[in-house]
Structures are given as structure tokens and as C-alpha cells.
Amino acid sequence: MFAHLIHQLFDGTLLASEKEHLLETVSKNDEAKVEYRLQERIHEAVRLDNNAILAASNADDDLAAIFARVEPAKKKVLPLPILPAIDANAPELSHEKGGQAPPRHAGFAPMPAPHKTAEHKSRRRFVPILSKMSLQALCFCVVGAVAATFGAMPIGYGSARLLKSETVLHSNGEPHLPASESSHAFSGVHSDKALPTQNDGAQFSLHGVNHTSSFASGIMLADSAHETAVSVVPNDGGNFAQTINNQSSELLQTCVFKGKKRFVAYPGDWLSDGATPLAVTTLPRAKATIPIKPVFKPFLALTSRLSTNVFPSGGYGASIGALYAISERDAFGVEVGGTFGRQGFKSGNTESIQNLNPTAFLANVYRFTLPVEGTNLSVFSHIRAGIETTGTLFGGIGFGAQYQITDKFFVFGTVEAARTLWKAPTSDQSFKLAHDGISFGVAVKL
């Protein structure tokens, strides 16, 4: 009962007049004291979390990276071209006097065509520059791709290495894509100190890695549409032959590159102990994500449904029940209700019987639900069993779908079939099939 007031107190939205009274209550009431203490701790934890996030961040790096991304765009805006001025002392043109136009070299500066603006001209002048840049980038990519193929570029203090499928970064056993599925490359200046290489993965140089500044940067050249996780392994006596698998998890921290977005990365960001980065490992990010199950809590739901029997008898029914889900997929339930106004047929003749054993007790012995990924829809199958008022036992299966409208409320529909398992002596029911049909219902989670 104090939760809201104490929340307002920490939130700064409590009226000043209520504050003293609340604090007095907190000092006297144990329940309020516990509530106050817990909320205080949450706020303290949030404050520490805030500080930790900001302490771990490097705003200058990010700003530099932002400028690195926007600067090239700015460079496209070239200054207006300076057009040659018309010589005021040039002799009057012969065609202006009604004669023929002179040749271009006769003392006149070239003028742009009337429909071409200065901007057009500047763009035209920019094209060769762009082409040159593209050519360089293309060459760069080709060199990178060749290096990736042969995996034999000399490496410095840092190197990027594609993982093979058997090399797992995380300890959860999730396999990674083989190296051939990833085609990222780094490029740059190399250190003069070469390290041993391995044959089971391609290696790429990472430029600018050195001990003093702990600076490393790389540019993704190929396949930039894919995300790549880059991990830095600290120097372990220069033994690069250690695989990522063998490194303990605290030695690895992951920095995520997304395409060409991140131009600059500092190993200091990744390695809190200041160890020198030795290797950079790329792997497809999608596979590197630790699969985590969705949140689920067991729940009890009340169900209610209307049904109709279609074969071999016609009728309608209604039932209410309860469903207990023990996991996201597995549930058990019971229902009370049955079919009313059912018409059945005795074996061997076509005589219609009205209201034949109208009520039944049903149990969803087991229900298996399969959520449809990315939607509120789930499909399920269930095994059913029941007993009629006469004592006849029946069992069957059903298939259905449910749609979750809110957290607490969902609707469902089923198609089901059942078979008489044991016929009570008192029952005049002789056909094998029973309680088969379709039904629609609603359920409310408690």
C-alpha cells in the first residue's frame, strides 16, 4: 500500500506536504520500511548503472566516427568553379557585326552552354575524381579478396582472422558459419613484427595496431551488408596459434562492426586490463548471438467454448474448463460440458435418436502448443479423453489454433475427432465415433 507513495517520493513527484508524513510512516512501519529500502536500492542501482555506462563509453571516439562518416559526404560539395572572365579589351566579334562566328581560339574564354549551370559544370569536373576513387576502392577490394582467399598476408601485432565452423567464440556450443560464408576483410599498415599464422582460417592485417597507443582500425571492404563481430584476444606470449576456443571468456570482449559503419575502434574499449590486442576474429553476428528463450511463466487459464458435432451425429455443445500451462508449449486441462441436442444413429439402422447422452466430462490430457514466430498466433494439437454421463469412455485428438489478443485473453478454434474406447452397459450408444467436430472458444489467463 505504500509502494505508490514511495515511488512518487523517489520519482520526485510527491507533494511536499505528504513527504514528511510518508517519511514518518516509513520510520515506524516495517512494511513501509522494506518497501522504501527496496526502492531506494533500485534507484541506487540505476544511478550506478548510469555512471558505469558513461564511464565505459568514449564519446570522443564516437564523435570522431560520426565525422568520419559525414565528412566524405561534405567533400562532395565542391566550391563553385571559377569561370574565366571575358576580356573587356577583346576586339568586337565579327559575328556581332553580322559576320561569321570566329574560331574558339580567337581571344574568347569558353562559356558554358546556356542550359548548363555552374553546378552542372562542377559535377562534371567531379566525375573523374569519383571514378579515380572508385577505381582505387575496387583495387583495394580485389587485393583484400585475394588476401582473404589465400590467407597469407603478413600480420602485425594485430590481425583479423576468419573463423572456421569448428572455432566457437561463445561457450554455449552454438556453431558458427564456416569461414567461407563470411567474406570480411581488413586492410592497412602492418607492423614489422610478424606472428605465427594458422592454416585453418584466412588472416588479414589490421592497421595501426601498436603497443603504445593501443589503437587499431579497420575498414570492412567486402560484404558490408553483414554484421560482423570482432573480438580482440590479448597477447599471450606472442602465441597466435591459440584458438579462440581455448581462451577463457574473460579474455574476450566483442566489438561489433556493422558493415562500414564503424571506422575506428580502440582495443582499450574492449580490453579493460589494457592487454595488447593480438588477433581480431570475425564471424557472422547472427550466429554469434546467444539464443535466449522467451520469457514464460506457468499460467492457469479459464476456457469456455462452443462446439458442434458433425460426424456421425449432428448437434451442438458448450463447455467450460481450465487449462494449466506448465511451459510455453505444454499444457493440461479439464473441461465440463458436453453436447446437447445431438442426433445419433444406432448401428444397423437409421433411426434418429434425440438427446443421446447429452453431457460429457472432458479432459485435455495433453496439449502441445507451437507459437508462430513473430505473430500472436499459435497452433496446437491435443490429446483428449472423456467420460459421458452413462459411463462410456472416449478419447481422441484435436488440432487447433489460438490467437492471443492481449496478455490475458486469447481465442481459439479446434477441429477434433474422438472414438468410443469403452461402452458402458447402460449406454445405448453403439457407434464408434463420438464428440468429433469443430469448436471455438475463449480463454482468460488468471
Place this chain on the structure above:
Amino acid sequence: MNQYTSYTDEQLACQMQSAFRDEPQKANELFTVLYRRHEKRVRLYAVRMLSDTELARDILQETFVRLYNTLAEGKAIQNISAYIIRTARNLCFNLKRDTKKTISVDELEIALPVQNGFGHVNHEHNELLEIIGVALDCLDDEYKEAFVLRYYSQMSYEEIADITGTSATNAASRVFRAKQKLKELLSRYRIDIERMTD
């Protein structure tokens, strides 16, 4: 650069737009002021919404690159602060939608020892931060977002309402519910948390 710090966001944006062509250095300085003013708020929001420092850095960069480009194109932005956080929010939601990452309450205890990332704080605080981080991950997005905007990005309920497209009352209600949920999740760590924060 200090001369610009007294400018409002809108003044900075306006000056920046006029400086783009002739004074690119000044434009960059003005942008830097904008960045310094809003960077923390966006970073805190992104880190907590995504629970991934590196992804959050990407979001931070992308948000400010978009701001820069929008201003460079000469487009007018009415409320820079809201624009920035709304851009970050959209980017976060797009990323979350694409990656669809959730965490189970059952894994709360398991997840703790393998979390990394805050090497500069002491061990107990580190553990506490991981607890609060994982607990936040267990909240529904709407509650988590309201809580993060309120207590990490330090926004008022009116601002939260404006960004999330709801009413201020509803925003306040979400924050309260988020805290209640957190309390429930953290109750089993109560003794540990008290020890860590003492």
C-alpha cells in the same frame, strides 16, 4: 566552442545550417555542442534498450549522422531533443525487431557470471549492474522503455509521452509498473543488493 554552449538547440541548428557552405569548421563545432549536449541521453537509452554497448554505439552514431545529414540538407527540425531521441528509438526498435532477442527469467542466475562490460567498477558493483541490466531485460518493452527514458535519459513524463505517443499519465503508470516488476524480479537478490549498495 564554449561560446556556443549557451545557445539553444534550435539556435545551434539554425547557425549550423547557415555555416555549412562557408564555414564548415564552425558547423562542426556547433554540431559538437549538440552532440555533447544529447550524447549521454541517447547512449544511456540505447545501451539499456539494447543491452549491448557496441550496438548502442552504432545506434548513437547513426542517430547523430542522421541529425547531421538532416541539418546539412537544410531541413527544419522543430524539437531537436525529441528528434534525436525519437530517431534513436526508431533505430533501436528496428534493430530489436530484426534480431528478436529476449531473455528468460529462468536464465537470470545463469546469465550473471558471463556478463562483461564494466571493467572499471569494482566486482560487487559490477554484479549489481548486471543484475539490474538483466532484470530490465525481463520487462516488457513498453515498461522498460518508460523506465529507461525516465531514470536513464532523465526525461519528464510529458517528454516520454510525446516520444512514445501516449499520455503523461500513462507514461507515469508504466514507470511505476516497471518499478514494481523490477522490485518483484530483484526481490530474491534483495540481501545481495543491499550489501552491494551499502
